[in-house]
Amino acid sequence: MLDENTKTAQLAKLREKLVKSQDGVLEAIAANHQLSTRDVLECLPEGHQVGVDGSAFVDVMEDLTHWGDVTFLVHTKDIILESKAPVPAGKPAGEFFNFEGHTAIGGHLRYKHCKSIHFVKRPFMKMDTCAILFMNEEGEAMFKVYVGRDEKRKLLEDQIVRFDALRDRLSQQAA
Incomplete structure (x- = not known):
């Protein structure tokens, strides 16, 4: 863990x-700078990310069910696992958010561990990307949902519109 002066310098x-x-x-x-992934997000230039409180988790997940195929990604130190599919409906039950049905995306998420949700637009590997990152208390991504792409690898315009609308609605509600 970095002391405050070192962390301030790294940021x-x-x-x-x-x-x-x-x-x-x-x-x-984040690892190269000894920071959390959330620290990195918060260092992105203005306009590249907007963070909202994790209490919007269920609202965001419900909205995502209407987007069509997205890339659902889980990144740990040992694996980057991607699934390209629609986000299924789900609902909270106890400490879990449970996906309904059996699709390419399924399982149980500890949704109360989500402390912030970040809407990120930035270039990656010379391509524009739009992603929603669900961050835990430690400042690491629980999972990410990327706007889908067409057969020419271009971001799906209707999903960009939905991404922007959801980001703007949630950030205005928080203000």
């Missing part, structure tokens, strides 16, 4: 670097 160094280029795997950038 300043990272902000400077990210003004020039936001490309790279967020978790790798």
Whole structure:
């Protein structure tokens, strides 16, 4: 763990670097600077990310059920697991948010562990990306949902519209 002075210096160094280029795997950038992934998100230049409280979890998940095929991604130190499919409906039950039905995306999420949700637009590998990152208390991604792409690898315009509308609605509610 970094002391406050070192962390402040690392954050300043990272902000400077990210003004020039936001490309790279967020978790790798965090590890290289001894910071959390949420710290990296918060260092992105203005307009590249908007964070809202994790209490919007169920609202965001319900909205995602109307988007069509997205990329649902889980990134740990040992695996990056992707599933391209529609987000199924789900509902809270006890401490879990349970997906309904059996599709390519399923299971049980500890939704109360979600402390913040970040709407991120940035270049990655020379392509525009839009992703929603669900962050836990430690500042690491529980999972990510990426806007889908067409057969030419172009972001789906209708999903960008939905992404922007959801981000704007939730950030205005928080203000």
